[in-house]
Amino acid sequence: MKKIDNALNKNGIVLEKENKLQHQKLKSVSNFDESDKLKLIQELEEHQMELEKANAELLIARNLAQAASLAKSNFLANMSHEIRTPLNGIIGFTDLLMKTNLDADQLEYMSIVNESAVTLMEIINDILDFSKIEAGKLELNIEEIDIYDLVHRVINLFKYQADTKNIKLILSIDSNVPQFIYADAVRLKQIIVNLIGNSLKFTQKGEIRLDINQVFSSKNRTTLYFSVKDTGIGIKKSNQEKIFQSFIQEEATTTRKYGGTGLGLAISNQLLGLMKSKLHLISEYGHGSDFNFSVVFRKSHLKRTTEVLNPNQVVNKEDLTKNFNHAIVLIVEDNRINMLLAKKLIKKILPDSIIFEASDGKEAIEQFKKENPDVILMDIQMPKKNGYEATAEIRKLKNSGNIPIIALTAGTMSEDKEKCFKSGMNDYLSKPINQYDLEKVLRQWVGNRA
Numbered sequence: 541m542k543k544i545d546n547a548l549n550k551n552g553i554v555l556e557k558e559n560k561l562q563h564q565k566l567k568s569v570s571n572f573d574e575s576d577k578l579k580l581i582q583e584l585e586e587h588q589m590e591l592e593k594a595n596a597e598l599l600i601a602r603n604l605a606q607a608a609s610l611a612k613s614n615f616l617a618n619m620s621h622e623i624r625t626p627l628n629g630i631i632g633f634t635d636l637l638m639k640t641n642l643d644a645d646q647l648e649y650m651s652i653v654n655e656s657a658v659t660l661m662e663i664i665n666d667i668l669d670f671s672k673i674e675a676g677k678l679e680l681n682i683e684e685i686d687i688y689d690l691v692h693r694v695i696n697l698f699k700y701q702a703d704t705k706n707i708k709l710i711l712s713i714d715s716n717v718p719q720f721i722y723a724d725a726v727r728l729k730q731i732i733v734n735l736i737g738n739s740l741k742f743t744q745k746g747e748i749r750l751d752i753n754q755v756f757s758s759k760n761r762t763t764l765y766f767s768v769k770d771t772g773i774g775i776k777k778s779n780q781e782k783i784f785q786s787f788i789q790e791e792a793t794t795t796r797k798y799g800g801t802g803l804g805l806a807i808s809n810q811l812l813g814l815m816k817s818k819l820h821l822i823s824e825y826g827h828g829s830d831f832n833f834s835v836v837f838r839k840s841h842l843k844r845t846t847e848v849l850n851p852n853q854v855v856n857k858e859d860l861t862k863n864f865n866h867a868i869v870l871i872v873e874d875n876r877i878n879m880l881l882a883k884k885l886i887k888k889i890l891p892d893s894i895i896f897e898a899s900d901g902k903e904a905i906e907q908f909k910k911e912n913p914d915v916i917l918m919d920i921q922m923p924k925k926n927g928y929e930a931t932a933e934i935r936k937l938k939n940s941g942n943i944p945i946i947a948l949t950a951g952t953m954s955e956d957k958e959k960c961f962k963s964g965m966n967d968y969l970s971k972p973i974n975q976y977d978l979e980k981v982l983r984q985w986v987g988n989r990a
Contacts, residue, residue, distance in 0.1 A: 623664055628971040629877035630657040635974065636884060661972065666803040669730075680724040680814050681957075684840050687764075688719045691750060694732050701740055708747035709736075716754045718762055720840035727811050728835075732766065734804040735831045739770035746771025746828070755834060762839050767832040775823040805831075867893040867986060870913035872904040872930065873948065874922045882917060882948065882973070889979050890986075901925025901933075908934050913943065915986050918965065920949040928963040935964035944985035948973060 634654040638647060669678065695711045702709040732750065739748045748770045756763035809819045815835045823829035867890050873879040883895055896911050898904040902924040908916070916934070920927035927947060934940050947960040947968045960968050967981055 624661065624971055625875055625878065627657055627661050627664075628973065629875075629881055630654075631661065631972040632881040632885070632974075633877075636881075636888075666807060669803075669807050678811075678814070680727060682722050682724055682838075684720060684842070685723050685725040685728075686719055687717065687721055687723070687752070688713065690725055690729055691732065691752065694729060694736065695750065697733065698736055698740060702748065705740070705744070707740070707743055707745065708749075710747055710749035712749060712751045714751075714753040716757070717752055717764060718754070718757075718839055719844040720842040721762065721764075721837040722840060723835075723837050724815075727814075731808045731811055731833075732768070734808045735768040738804060738831075739768055739772060739829070743770045743772035743828075756836075760839055761836055763834055763836050765832065765834045767830055769828065769830045771828040774825040774827050774829055775821065776825045867915065868896065868911060868913040869893050870896045870898060870904065870907055870911065870916045872898045872901065872907075872916065872922070872927065873919040874899050875919075878919070878948075878971070885973065885975055885978050886917075888975060889982055901927060901930030904930045905933050905937075908940070908943075909937065912939075915982070916943065916945045917948050918945050920947060920960075927965075928959055931960075931963040931965050946981055946985065 631654060634650050634657065638650045638654065642650065691711060691713065695709060698709060736748060736750065748768065751765075751767040751769070753765045753767075754762055755765045805819065812818050812833055812835070817833050817835045820832050821829065822832070869886055869890070871879060871882045871886070873882060879897060879899075883897075886893055886895060896907050896913065898907045900922045904916070904918065905925070907913075918927045918931060922930075925933070927949070931945050934943075934945070944966045945964065947965045949960075949968070949970060957968050966985055969977055969981060
């Protein structure tokens with residue numbers, strides 16, 4: 541696309557130069573007879589017609605390239621939704637099954653199925669993210685975040701995997717790092733997850749440490765330095781540049797031995813580009829690696845809290861249920877497996893709740909009128925009426941304004957979230973839905989109403 545735009549600009553400049561040159565020729569040769577002048581004018585017109593024709597062809601090519609890029613993005617988004625929907629059921633139910641009384645072999649087999657599904661989801665997310673960045677559709681969603689809480693959650697994600705490999709996983713946050721900043725929590729977390737995940741993949745013994753330091757501070761800004769160091773296999777000097785390229789790993793054998801798309805570092809670097817930063821690497825082959833980056837953030841004026849949230853903390857069910865024992869929950873979902881999963885999760889969080897079901901947006905509106913639910917969990921892509929349309933219609937009904945509607949969707953585009961809020965939804969959960977995130981949302985929107 542960039543090449544076509546450059547060619548269009550170049551042709552415009554050439555056309556302008558040709559016009560000037562020919563006009564200069566006409567002015568400078570006053571002794572030319574009329575036939576010579578007519579010949580020059582004819583040549584000028586021919587050159588102009590050729591360049592205009594080339595420009596028109598390039599313009600058509602650019603429009604076709606834009607249409608192809610859009611079609612590719614839409615195809616990937618639709619395929620992502622179709623693949624993520626059944627994966628939501630696999631991940632959700634294997635997670636629930638692992639929390640039941642299984643013997644050692646059954647638990648091991650279920651863990652492998654769950655881990656395989658999560659890995660497949662990560663690959664899908666990588667490809668979709670790459671497509672969005674390539675199409676220029678990925679934008680940062682800046683909001684106030686707790687950086688301490690975010691990095692503790694990341695560390696806890698990898699704790700079991702690190703313990704299994706007998707690798708120390710160390711988090712070090714310098715005392716002068718502000719707890720609250722303005723950032724895109726999802727994308728910052730994604731970068732750190734990619735880096736620690738890579739380190740775990742290529743480290744067989746020793747340690748992995750995440751260090752966060754403040755390297756500059758002003759009244760409203762802070763520059764934070766992030767470093768992920770490991771004692772893994774390291775990277776050869778000759779390969780240190782190419783690992784940041786898309787779909788490329790250090791060597792061909794790396795993909796076969798360790799797996800992955802070869803997109804993680806490229807995506808992380810491109811996300812950092814949106815934050816006006818870039819990824820740096822210090823590595824010696826055989827002696828580990830250090831991936832690091834610095835980002836300037838806007839400071840928040842919230843004061844530091846002494847307590848850092850534990851990401852594994854389970855929401856106190858008594859808080860939710862003591863005044864809300866008979867919550868009426870409407871689940872709107874056209875996929876039978878995902879409906880069953882949502883019901884199971886709701887019953888685990890709110891055991892005494894009353895659940896009603898709707899398999900499409902039209903049925904959801906009727907159920908809302910009939911049952912007057914306390915909260916609605918709304919799928920997006922459904923027959924008859926989608927989640928956006930159903931929500932917009934519900935919001936027009938009497939006494940619907942204070943009923944929380946939570947989107948449950950396999951879509952991951954940033955515009956998906958915006959469309960949810962514009963249609964009248966209160967919050968957004970991306971599939972696969974886990975118990976912790978659902979509990980957190982219910983605490984916010986249901987517990988507060990109790």
